[in-house]
Structures are given as structure tokens and as C-alpha cells.
Amino acid sequence: MSLINFDNISFIYNKKDPNHYDALKEVSFNIERGDFIALVGHTGSGKSTLVQTLNGLLLPTSGYTKVLDYYVTADKEIIKKLRKEKGLKKKDFKKFASLRKEVGMVFQFPEYQLFSETILKDVMFGPLNFGMKEEEAKNKAIEALSEVGIDESYYEKSPFEISGGEKRRVAIAGIIASSPSILVLDEPTVGLDPNGKKEVLGLIKKIHEKGTTIIIVTHDMDVVMEYATKVVVLKDSRFIKMVTPNELFNSKDLSNYSLEIPSFYKFKRYLDEFGFNKDISNANTIDELVDVIGESYGK
Helix, strand or coil: CCCEEEEEEEEEECCCCCCCEEEEEEEEEEECCCCEEEEECCCCCCHHHHHHCCCCCCCCCEEEEEECCEEECCCHHHHHHHHHHHCCCHHHHCCHHHHHHHEEEECCCHHHHCCCCCHHHHHHHHHHHCCCCHHHHHHHHHHHHHHCCCCHHHCCCCHHHCCHHHHHHHHHHHHHCCCCCEEEEECCCCCCCHHHHHHHHHHHHHHHHCCCEEEEECCCHHHHHHHCCEEEEEECCEEEEEECHHHHHHCCCHHHHCCCCCHHHHHHHHHHHCCCCCCCCCCCCHHHHHHHHHHHCCC
16 A cells, blocks of 8 residues: 555645636655655646645645545545545544644755754754653654754754754754654755755665655755655646656656756766767666776776
């Protein structure tokens, strides 16, 4: 059984306005437990709208988003149908507090959400908000801060006195302190310098390796190539396809989706165009490509 199901969902901003905007149009696909999903597409394709249906920040106008056993929708006909088929009650469609414990959401520039006087108190806020007692929340916060690489000497510092990369890690700690099953990150590396970007991506990878399902919205195709296990492509508010990064970047229609080609795949294309006489289609890393090139020269 899939962890997440998007079932024919559409979302309309300002539905009653004649100039309303269809942000999502009949989107359907599934995400499995343990996936590392990169959600890609040009600006305005519906990526951020889609992920906000995962924890009830936005309710699909039609269709539904199902996460674990939670259903998210504003579609009255769907609610009526699910109540009849699944034996659900009206309150079952409003369990957003429980759902948000399962789905941790990290927005663009999450450091702007930091507000407490100390880093430790900021990270404790989520667990306390979900009903943990103070001592348990403190232990969860310390565990999360340790996981993101924030030293104990920082706990009593103001979150506004640390670097941008450190703020991003503290913000992520504030989410994972509640032990979500799914971590959603909207442009997690935007605004970071190369070192900060590397630190945050390494952290996300480590969280994924511990069993958390990851969904990232990103325009950075190098991130997609290196970290994602699957890529979901959206265009003009519609689902186009779900593929592996290698399948996406080796496809001939990449330009149709306004996506950049990672430098590695650009180089592979240059080799093909200039008549390189070895098959490089299965070379998915720089080391593998170097091996093929070396073989062609008898090395």
C-alpha cells in the first residue's frame, strides 16, 4: 500500500472569482514509504500547492490527498463517498493536528520561522505543541539538534545570532523533533552558500537513510541528480510523469519542461554529439563515465 496517494486532485485559487487560477488539474500519482522524491517543474507548475495538501494547509477543490490513513479534501461529493465506503465520520476529515505530526513541512527560508529567545526553546516548540511534556520535549529537541549537527554550546544562543546554514539546520531540527514519517522541504538549499548547501543536503540524506520519506521541491537539477530516487515532473498544473533521475536527464524532451540539464549530462551529450564511440548511456556517475572513457583509450 502506498504511503501517499494523490487521487485526481485539483486546486483552484479564488474559485468564485471569474479570474480564478487553476493551480492543480487532476493530478494523480503515488509515493511509497522510503522514497526520496524530487518535485520539479517550471515556476507556477503547482509544486508548492501540491505539497501543501499533504498536511491540510490547502484542501483540494476536487479529488483527495491520502496520507497514511488521513484524507485531505474540500470536495463534498468525495467526502460523502468516502464516508459511505470507508465508514468515516466528518471529524475524520479534520484531523490536521495529528496529520501534521506525521508530515513535517519545511518552507523556503524556514529560518524566518524562528522566533524563540533560544535555539533549544525554538526546537522544543513543536513537540510541546503536539502534547509532549516539557522534559520529553526537551529530550526530543536535544536529540534533533544533535542529529542536525548543532553543538550543545549553541542551545542557549539566540537563533538570530547564527549563520544562515545553521539557522536552516535549526529550523529542520524543529520539524524532525516531532518525529514525522514524511519530511517535505520547499527549495531547501535556496539562498545558501556552497558550504551551507552541502551541509543541509548531507543532513537531508542522513534523515532519509534513517527511514524518513523525503519530498523536496527544487529547481536545482544537480540536487535531483545526486540525491533523489524518483522525480515527479509537473507542467502547467498537471502531472506529467514519475521517473528516475537517470531516465529524466537522458530523455530527449527535457527542454519541454523548462528544466536545466545537470553539467554531468551536458557533458555526456557533448560526447555523443562529437562522435564518442563507446556506449555511455549506463554511466550514471562521473567515476563510471571516466571508466568508459579510459577503456576507449585502452587504460
